Structure formats: structure tokens, C-alpha cells
Amino acid sequence: MITARVSGVPAVLRMPLRRRSWREAIHCLLGAPLGIGGAVLLLVLLALGLGFALSLLGAVLGLLLLALATALARGLGAVHRALAGRLLGIWIAPAPACPAQPGLGVLGRLDARIRDGPAWRQVGYVVAKLPLAVCGMYAVLFWVVGVFNLAAPVRWAVPWLRGDDSGLMLLTPLPFGGSPVVHSFAGTLFGVPLGAGVLLVAPWLTRAVARADVRLMQALLGPGALAERVRDLEETRALAVDDSAALLRRLERDLHDGAQVRLVTLALSLDMIRGKLSEERPPDPQAVLRLVDGARENATAALAELRDLSRGLHPPVLDDGLADALASLTERSSVPVELTVDVGERPSPAIETIAYFCVAELLTNVIKHSGAARATVSAERRADGTLRLRVTDDGRGGARSRPEGGLDGLRQRVRTVDGTLDVTSPEGGPTVVSVDLPPHA
Amino acid sequence: MRVVIAEDAAVLRELLFQMLDDRGYEVCAAVGDPDALRAAVTRHRPDAAVVDIRMPPTHTDEGLRAAIDIRRELPDTGVLLFSQYVETKYVTRLLADGSAGVGYLLKERVANIAEFTSALDRVADGGTALDPEVVTRLAAAGRKAAEMDTLTARERDVLSRMAEGRSNAAIADALHVSAGTVEKHVAAVFGKLGLPASDDDNRRVLAVLKFLRD
Known part of the structure; x- marks a missing residue:
């Protein structure tokens, strides 16, 4: 196959040689008979079905035909989706399946088929595809005409292609004006620019048709906005549940390995001290002091661990609002941070908490990974009510959101409240992470 | 009496070592994970092992599994398990092969040294030492x-x-x-x-x- 990389040739001239253009042309070519045939078959079924359904005598037969039409539309939709995926690289999620309703009998199932909303959207697609398929055929014709004319000198040179002496026909892609006929080899050379010109236009036409088809598919073949939303919510709900379960597990582990051990050790030290003090002979003051020091150390460590844990659950300063909480957070940062907060009316507590922990984690990233000398944090309320957080640093950049990574975890947490997270971090920096959160969860 | 300690938290492990040492026990080894425990018991053949139930790598029941192995392979070694929670499931597994030479105490019992060491002595002698909490739970469950x-x-x-x-x-x-x-x-x-x-x-x-x- 001719590769797309012909250097030094303008992009416009390379268009007919690009693999993508060919794939789009093949999509138009294969889609045309499928689109036209499918649509005709479906329209016949629909017309028959409607006709019978409206006539009282054949109502059941009519409904059966309509149900058959919806099933056909689903099948055709699946083929079109597969074709688009294979050739155009655009995979469209399948529409939700017709809900199975067991125990309803034949009539119940028929009813479910006929009320199958997503299937009717596929019917809509198959019907709308009909004119598009015709356009696609016409666009493919440009490719054929282009090659046909371009090959005119060759056709002249090969006797059995030239045919009789009535001259060599050239084609125009226009449906009117007739076809020019040439009678000399010099005349066939006229076909070369004509063919090349048509061939340069052809890819744009097939692309336009393919694009329109993709739009149509996204609108009618996909799961639909509501179903997308449901899937999105299911996914983010699962994330939120996993997240809180993981938080509880971490909390239990931290308590078990931290404060609880410290307190057990403290209690043991106290009983050891008690043992030393109640011995018959006078106790060794140094040994007792060591134990007391150890006990105090464990008590202090337990307090510190409990404080860190409770602050990790909910920083008390957050009760005074995001501005104070972010100020206290950035003050503790080891990298100097310039903070601007202008959030206006307070967001809901859940949003404030998420915002706080986002900034905390992003700042931790800055300190740990970026090597930055300074950072800025801003929180502002945008005109549409969105709370926008932005953390920038002048570090080495190259921050990537990878699965199971910190940024990805943050993105998922933000998604649970319909927020978004964007990372811009070219190699060499600077890194900008912006998080948009709705004002209410 | 010769003892092996297995506890993953270093602060507690060291203090246990010191306490048992003070009371005249010979602590042959103090380790922090179940593999080291198995190795230490095989090597030193102690009279008893004090074993934390939750140890690395998964921090679930490593200690318990090591204890069951030890009881099976070296029945003369008493095993005193201790943990921060009472899990009746653990006790049932521990007692499945009989109650001789095993014990299960809540971790906080180490703060009553006299009780703790008497439990350790009983277990080393082939007796039983179950935490009152464990007994209550088991009897209720x-x-x-x-x-x-x-x-x-x-x-x-x-x-x-x-x-x-x-x-x-x-x-x-x-x-x-x-x-x-x-x-x-x-x-x-x-x-x-x-x-x-x-x-x-x-x-x-x-x-x-x-x-x-x-």
C-alpha cells in the first residue's frame, strides 16, 4: 500500500493517498448497499406492519411485523456500529438491550419489543442512513471517476481497453453535461488533470459523508444521553463506595498499627514501672526513668497519631470555610505557596472537603515530585457557579495521570461529584492542574 | 524458661523482650514476621512462643496460621497468641486440634504482667489460657x-x-x-x-x- 508519508508534498495533494481517506471511502462503499438495502427492507416492514396494525383484522400480524422491524433495526445498528469501529476507528457503545421481562407470555414480550425505545432510535438511524448512503455512493463515484480518467493514456495504449475506433470516453462526476470523448493519444492526456482534480476532491467528499454518519450514529445508535448518564453514575457510585471502604480499611489499619500499639506499650510500661516500684529492694532509678521516658514517648506518639488521623478525616479548620482551611494548608507547605481564594458563597460541605483534600494531595505531589521552588494555589467561583481550583508549580513537569496513580485516584474522587480534573505538565514544566467542582454535591 | 516473641510492631516487641527478660525468661529470639517465627522456633525449640495474630505480609491471620503449624510440627512448644480483637473463628481454628498448649489473649492483657506471665507459664506447661473475653464470646456464639x-x-x-x-x-x-x-x-x-x-x-x-x- 502507498504510505501516507510522502514528504515534501502539500497535505492537500497527499489526501487521496492517506490510509484514513481510503478507509473512509471503503466505509462509504460498504455502507451504501447495507444502508440502502437495510433501509428499504425496514421501510417495507414498517409500512406493512403499520398497515396491518391499523386494519382491525391483521392487528396481531401487524404488531409482529413491527416487532420484527425493531429487531431488524437493532441488528442493522450493530452491523453499522461494527463497520464504523473497524473502518473509522470510532467505537460506539451499544444501546441498552431490550429489558427482558420473563413470565409475560408472547403478548408481553411483543409489547416490550414494540415499546423498546432504543430500538426505535435505531430504526430512526437506519431510515436516516438511506439518503446518506446515496450520498456515500456518489462520493465513492468521484474516486472511480478520478482513477478512470487518470488511467486514460494507459487505456489508449492497451488496444483491448481502447475498444473500437469511436474514440475513448472520459467521465465527469457531474450528473449532467455528458461525457467527453477523445480521439487521439494527445487527447487522452487531457484526462490526466481531469482525473487528478476529481481524485483530489473525492477524499473530502467521502470524509464529509463518513463524518455525518458518525454524528448520526452517535446521536441515534449509542446508548442515549440518559443511559450514558446512568452508566456514568453507576461507575462513579462504585468508585465512591470503593473509596470509602478503602478509607475505612486504611483507618482501621492505621489505628491498629499506630495508636493501639502505642497504648498497649504504654500500659505495659506502666505495669513494669509498678513492678519495679513494688519490689522489696529499692528500685534502680535509672531503669525506672527509662521506662517512664518510654511510656511518655508512647503516649505522645499515640496522641500525635490520633491527631493526624482525625485531621485526615476532617480538618477542623474546614468548618471556618475553604479560605481559612487552604490558608492553613499552604502555610504548612515546605514549598512557598502563593494563595488566592475568591469563592464567594460557600459551597456545600462535601464539596469543600473534596476541594481541600484535592489541594492537599496536589501540594503533596508538588513537594514530593516536582522539585518546584514555588507554587500557586487558587480557588475561584466562575460565572456558572463552578468552583475552580488551580495548583501550579514551576517544577520539572512531566506529571502524568496513570491508572492506580495519585492523579488518577484524585480524578476519580472528583468524578463522584461530577467534577473534572485536567493536567497540563509538559516536560520541563510548568505543571498546571485544574479541578472544576460543582457548588453542590 | 525459653521463649520466642513474634510481634511486628517494634516498640511493643522490644518492651515485651525487656519485660520477659526482667522476669527471668530466656528470650531466644524476637521477630517481626511469621517466616522468621517458624525459623526461630525450629532453630531454638523454645518452651513457648508469644505470637501476634496480625503480622505481615497481609496483616490478617498470619500469626494464627504459623501457630497452628507450630503446634502440629512441634507439639511440645506452647503458643500464646495475642491480638487486639477477639475473633471466635480464630479460636475455633486454634482449638480444632485440642486445647493443650495454646492460649489466646487480648493484647491489652500484657499490661497485667502477672496474669500474662502466668498464662505464658500455663501454655508452656501444656495447659490452656483463654482470654475471659474469648470465653464469653465463644460461649455466647x-x-x-x-x-x-x-x-x-x-x-x-x-x-x-x-x-x-x-x-x-x-x-x-x-x-x-x-x-x-x-x-x-x-x-x-x-x-x-x-x-x-x-x-x-x-x-x-x-x-x-x-x-x-x-
Whole structure:
């Protein structure tokens, strides 16, 4: 196959040689008979079905035909989706399946088929595809005409292609004006620019048709906005549940390995001290002091661990609002941070908490990974009510959101409240992470 | 008496070491994970091992599994498990091969050194040491055999202390009654549970197992 990389040739001239253009042309070519045939078959079924359904005598037969039409539309939709995926690289999620309703009998199932909303959207697609398929055929014709004319000198040179002496026909892609006929080899050379010109236009036409088809598919073949939303919510709900379960597990582990051990050790030290003090002979003051020091150390460590844990659950300063909480957070940062907060009316507590922990984690990233000398944090309320957080640093950049990574975890947490997270971090920096959160969860 | 300690938290491990050392125990090894525990027990053949249930790598029941292995391979080694929670499931697994030479205490019991070391001694001697909390939970959780219902409250009290691994004298002390009274209760328990008169200690173990397993 001719590769797309012909250097030094303008992009416009390379268009007919690009693999993508060919794939789009093949999509138009294969889609045309499928689109036209499918649509005709479906329209016949629909017309028959409607006709019978409206006539009282054949109502059941009519409904059966309509149900058959919806099933056909689903099948055709699946083929079109597969074709688009294979050739155009655009995979469209399948529409939700017709809900199975067991125990309803034949009539119940028929009813479910006929009320199958997503299937009717596929019917809509198959019907709308009909004119598009015709356009696609016409666009493919440009490719054929282009090659046909371009090959005119060759056709002249090969006797059995030239045919009789009535001259060599050239084609125009226009449906009117007739076809020019040439009678000399010099005349066939006229076909070369004509063919090349048509061939340069052809890819744009097939692309336009393919694009329109993709739009149509996204609108009618996909799961639909509501179903997308449901899937999105299911996914983010699962994330939120996993997240809180993981938080509880971490909390239990931290308590078990931290404060609880410290307190057990403290209690043991106290009983050891008690043992030393109640011995018959006078106790060794140094040994007792060591134990007391150890006990105090464990008590202090337990307090510190409990404080860190409770602050990790909910920083008390957050009760005074995001501005104070972010100020206290950035003050503790080891990298100097310039903070601007202008959030206006307070967001809901859940949003404030998420915002706080986002900034905390992003700042931790800055300190740990970026090597930055300074950072800025801003929180502002945008005109549409969105709370926008932005953390920038002048570090080495190259921050990537990878699965199971910190940024990805943050993105998922933000998604649970319909927020978004964007990372811009070219190699060499600077890194900008912006998080948009709705004002209410 | 020779002891091996397995506890993953270093602060507690060191203090346990010091405490047992102070009290005249010979601590052969103090380790932080189950593999090191198995190696240490095989190498030193201690009289008893003090084992934390939750240890790396998964921090679930590594200690328990190591304890069961040790009991199976070296039955002369007593194992005293300790943990911050009482899990009846763990005890049932531990007692599946009999109650001799095993113990299970809540971690905070180490703060009462006298109790802790007496439990350790009992386990090393092939006895039992179950935390009162463990006994209560087990007794409450299990499905009771019909004969358990025939015990009086006092007899059940005596039996649960037997389950903790205490001697008649210790039970008498704890219940503030005479040793004779305790013996009477114990005999009544054996009778009601249908345990024939034979070697006293064996009957004790059987009664306890009946009490805990049913």
C-alpha cells in the first residue's frame, strides 16, 4: 500500500493517498448497499406492519411485523456500529438491550419489543442512513471517476481497453453535461488533470459523508444521553463506595498499627514501672526513668497519631470555610505557596472537603515530585457557579495521570461529584492542574 | 524458661523482650514476621512462643496460621497468641486440634504482667489460657448442647474459668469461695456433661472443649 508519508508534498495533494481517506471511502462503499438495502427492507416492514396494525383484522400480524422491524433495526445498528469501529476507528457503545421481562407470555414480550425505545432510535438511524448512503455512493463515484480518467493514456495504449475506433470516453462526476470523448493519444492526456482534480476532491467528499454518519450514529445508535448518564453514575457510585471502604480499611489499619500499639506499650510500661516500684529492694532509678521516658514517648506518639488521623478525616479548620482551611494548608507547605481564594458563597460541605483534600494531595505531589521552588494555589467561583481550583508549580513537569496513580485516584474522587480534573505538565514544566467542582454535591 | 516473641510492631516487641527478660525468661529470639517465627522456633525449640495474630505480609491471620503449624510440627512448644480483637473463628481454628498448649489473649492483657506471665507459664506447661473475653464470646456464639442448659449459673461460671485455663485454687480465689466448693461445682459439671470419672485433667480439657465447641 502507498504510505501516507510522502514528504515534501502539500497535505492537500497527499489526501487521496492517506490510509484514513481510503478507509473512509471503503466505509462509504460498504455502507451504501447495507444502508440502502437495510433501509428499504425496514421501510417495507414498517409500512406493512403499520398497515396491518391499523386494519382491525391483521392487528396481531401487524404488531409482529413491527416487532420484527425493531429487531431488524437493532441488528442493522450493530452491523453499522461494527463497520464504523473497524473502518473509522470510532467505537460506539451499544444501546441498552431490550429489558427482558420473563413470565409475560408472547403478548408481553411483543409489547416490550414494540415499546423498546432504543430500538426505535435505531430504526430512526437506519431510515436516516438511506439518503446518506446515496450520498456515500456518489462520493465513492468521484474516486472511480478520478482513477478512470487518470488511467486514460494507459487505456489508449492497451488496444483491448481502447475498444473500437469511436474514440475513448472520459467521465465527469457531474450528473449532467455528458461525457467527453477523445480521439487521439494527445487527447487522452487531457484526462490526466481531469482525473487528478476529481481524485483530489473525492477524499473530502467521502470524509464529509463518513463524518455525518458518525454524528448520526452517535446521536441515534449509542446508548442515549440518559443511559450514558446512568452508566456514568453507576461507575462513579462504585468508585465512591470503593473509596470509602478503602478509607475505612486504611483507618482501621492505621489505628491498629499506630495508636493501639502505642497504648498497649504504654500500659505495659506502666505495669513494669509498678513492678519495679513494688519490689522489696529499692528500685534502680535509672531503669525506672527509662521506662517512664518510654511510656511518655508512647503516649505522645499515640496522641500525635490520633491527631493526624482525625485531621485526615476532617480538618477542623474546614468548618471556618475553604479560605481559612487552604490558608492553613499552604502555610504548612515546605514549598512557598502563593494563595488566592475568591469563592464567594460557600459551597456545600462535601464539596469543600473534596476541594481541600484535592489541594492537599496536589501540594503533596508538588513537594514530593516536582522539585518546584514555588507554587500557586487558587480557588475561584466562575460565572456558572463552578468552583475552580488551580495548583501550579514551576517544577520539572512531566506529571502524568496513570491508572492506580495519585492523579488518577484524585480524578476519580472528583468524578463522584461530577467534577473534572485536567493536567497540563509538559516536560520541563510548568505543571498546571485544574479541578472544576460543582457548588453542590 | 525459653521463649520466642513474634510481634511486628517494634516498640511493643522490644518492651515485651525487656519485660520477659526482667522476669527471668530466656528470650531466644524476637521477630517481626511469621517466616522468621517458624525459623526461630525450629532453630531454638523454645518452651513457648508469644505470637501476634496480625503480622505481615497481609496483616490478617498470619500469626494464627504459623501457630497452628507450630503446634502440629512441634507439639511440645506452647503458643500464646495475642491480638487486639477477639475473633471466635480464630479460636475455633486454634482449638480444632485440642486445647493443650495454646492460649489466646487480648493484647491489652500484657499490661497485667502477672496474669500474662502466668498464662505464658500455663501454655508452656501444656495447659490452656483463654482470654475471659474469648470465653464469653465463644460461649455466647456457639450453639449449646442440651446438657449445657442443665448447668446452674454458678457451675457455668466455674466452667468458663476452667476454659480460661485456671486451676481449682485460682478459681476459688477469683470467686471468693473455698477450694472445696469449687471442687463440688467441678464434680457437678463433670456429672452433668456425662464425663466419666478418670484422670481429672483429661476430664477438665474435655469439659472445656465441650463448652467451647458446642
